Amino acid sequence: MTPASKPFRIAFMGTPDFAVPALQALHDAGHEIVAVYSQPPRPAGRGKKLSPSPVQRLAETLGIAVRSPVSLKDETEQAAFAALDLDAAVVAAYGLILPQAILDAPKMGCLNIHGSLLPRWRGAAPVQRAILAGDTETGITIMQMEAGLDTGPMLLKAATPIDDKAAGELTDELAMAGAELMVQYLASPNDFRAEPQNDALATYAKKIDKQEARLDFNPSAEQVERQIRAFNPLPGAFFEFQGNRYRILEAKIIDTAGTPGTILDEHLLIGCGSGAIQPQVIQKAGKPAMELKSFLNGTTIPKGTLLQ
Secondary structure: OOOOOOOOEEEEEEOOHHHHHHHHHHHHOOOEEEEEEOOOOEEEOOOOEEEOOHHHHHHHHHOOOEEOOOOOOOHHHHHHHHOOOOOEEEEEOOOOOOOHHHHHOOOOOEEEEEOOOOOOOEEOOHHHHHHHOOOOEEEEEEEEOOOOOOOOOEEEEEEEEOOOOOHHHHHHHHHHHHHHHHHHHHHOHHHOOOEOOOHHHOOEEOOOOHHHHEOOOOOEHHHHHHHHHHOOOOOOOEEEEOOEEEEEEEEEEEOOOOOOOEEOOOOOOEEOOEOEEEEEEEEEOOOOOEEHHHHHHHOOOOOOOEOO
């Protein structure tokens, strides 16, 4: 990673895997990361033991102090943040609303790594919504944060094609791009001019509801396949058969006709509103994911079955 021409005093604010490359990149570039803010540890796994976030785990490995307030609305928390005497705060999928006192504290303000080409897809789930909508490209926007939801001026952008990528793969790609873009911006911030967003072009990427992942085969095969990619790996697009839940992780579009939601042959071809899909990777609840051929060796869903 290219060293910073002028190292800045930074607080990093992020929680999931998406934010990890940016923290690592800022550290490698030589910036002084005086604190990392991350969501508190959550219960995880079968034992529901408290598990630190991916960002917290990296911060601890790098020897950076981690703060995990449940809210930043408290005046004591705001005073502690202001006392860090920051040049900037870098924010990537942190998960808490930043009050105005937090936004105003760093000299350069709070800079956000957002996973879309703003003003397209403001909000919590820009990657999934871009795939579901059939967008051909998405990208990363480095923006100056303000009180509105992803409404601040844009500082730097980079586009990437969506192609046939699933949400997990695309998110990983954007995370790396966001890390590089933030380091690039901080290397020479005076070289970039803030560009206001056109609110008339804004769309809202609302948080994913788990029930959205239940497959509806009435739309076209293209739309169903996008649903499968958008919810891979989580929450996983699924159907139910004989009381069991099956997640389709990858699927192929087949140019044929059949009743929507009906199994059309012994190779698990499923009819859609137009065309059909054939799962390529499928996972029964509680079991590992399997290639279609291996799945069919142990499971039979008869031709003519109407999936729920």
